[in-house]
Amino acid sequence: MVLTGTDLATQWREHIDQVTAAADHGFGFFSVGTHFAVHPFQYFNIYPWLARLTAAAPDLTVVSSVVLVPLANPLEVAEQVATLDVLSGGRFRFGCGLGYRPVEFDMFETSLRHRAARFTEALEVMRRLWTEDTVTHHGRFFHLDEVRPGVRPVQDPHPPVWIATNSEPATRRAATVGDAPFWSPFLGGEALRRHHELHERTRREHGRPAPAEVPIAREFSIGRTRAQAIEDGRAGMIRKWEVYAEHGLQGSLSEKDKQLTGDFEEMARETFVLGDPGECAEEIARYGEEFGITHMKLRVQYPGMPHDKVMERIALTGAVIERLR
Numbered sequence: 001m002v003l004t005g006t007d008l009a010t011q012w013r014e015h016i017d018q019v020t021a022a023a024d025h026g027f028g029f030f031s032v033g034t035h036f037a038v039h040p041f042q043y044f045n046i047y048p049w050l051a052r053l054t055a056a057a058p059d060l061t062v063v064s065s066v067v068l069v070p071l072a073n074p075l076e077v078a079e080q081v082a083t084l085d086v087l088s089g090g091r092f093r094f095g096c097g098l099g100y101r102p103v104e105f106d107m108f109e110t111s112l113r114h115r116a117a118r119f120t121e122a123l124e125v126m127r128r129l130w131t132e133d134t135v136t137h138h139g140r141f142f143h144l145d146e147v148r149p150g151v152r153p154v155q156d157p158h159p160p161v162w163i164a165t166n167s168e169p170a171t172r173r174a175a176t177v178g179d180a181p182f183w184s185p186f187l188g189g190e191a192l193r194r195h196h197e198l199h200e201r202t203r204r205e206h207g208r209p210a211p212a213e214v215p216i217a218r219e220f221s222i223g224r225t226r227a228q229a230i231e232d233g234r235a236g237m238i239r240k241w242e243v244y245a246e247h248g249l250q251g252s253l254s255e256k257d258k259q260l261t262g263d264f265e266e267m268a269r270e271t272f273v274l275g276d277p278g279e280c281a282e283e284i285a286r287y288g289e290e291f292g293i294t295h296m297k298l299r300v301q302y303p304g305m306p307h308d309k310v311m312e313r314i315a316l317t318g319a320v321i322e323r324l325r
Helices: 008-024 046-056 074-087 102-107 112-131 168-177 189-205 226-247 264-271 277-291 307-324
Strands: 029-032 061-068 092-097 135-138 143-147 161-165 180-183 215-222 272-275 295-298
Touching (some): 008 046, 008 307, 029 046, 061 074, 061 161, 061 295, 074 092, 074 112, 092 112, 102 112, 112 135, 112 168, 161 168, 168 180, 168 189, 215 226, 215 264, 215 307, 226 272, 264 272, 272 277, 277 307
Parallel strands (some): 029 061, 061 092, 092 161, 161 180, 180 215, 215 272, 215 295
Antiparallel strands (some): 135 143
């Protein structure tokens, strides 16, 4: 995600450098998400972007974070996911969610009102396309007659499905039809604890196993000192939240879960990993101890941040990873 007017050819080369550096510094995965028409930002299309980055860092796990399933045809998504799983050698994680921006649903000629139902039906169809030779399906939104998928995933039965969770219905959905909840960066401490308990209770009620992986996204800023981390991250984070608010994210969160306040200090207390390498390592370890987190998505680049600063932050994060080991 970069500011409009950025030279995308240069940005692309920098992304390759950044992912390669992340692999060299011990990162376990990289992730790319989906959005369309995100002015004032620019954003590459997820599938070729992930494929190219996979070639640049062939040892890293690859995560979509997240594919907006209600906007798409499940046959297309199933084959894109299977293709990425093959290209990555079975290292793909399918992060997916509903979406919240009315403009995207209008452009794709569907409705926010139907997004949860479309998501659930599409995921059912995709699982069948990944595991069955021929699929016939006649549902509320999608119809397939004896469809034979053109590509199958490497992983058996398919890549793990991480479902983005920003609300209680999403947490229940992750517990009943997902392989893992993908905890939102906007769930603060008490909200995250409540959602974690809801997920555990719901999956047990449905007789589903505990997730093998538990991912979370956190806002992140690291520096040689805490003061540097705050200085480097503040402007980019605040600009990103302002745009998210303009795009309607706040309206997709329940009142008791809202953390998109715009107050840097308040949000830092609740939802950030921020500080020097030692402080960041302690905070990350706490998430593992309290919530069983196995994968943490940390944003090393914010809008307007220069490439050399991003590379410095990647190296500092490598020091965090070494401490955790």
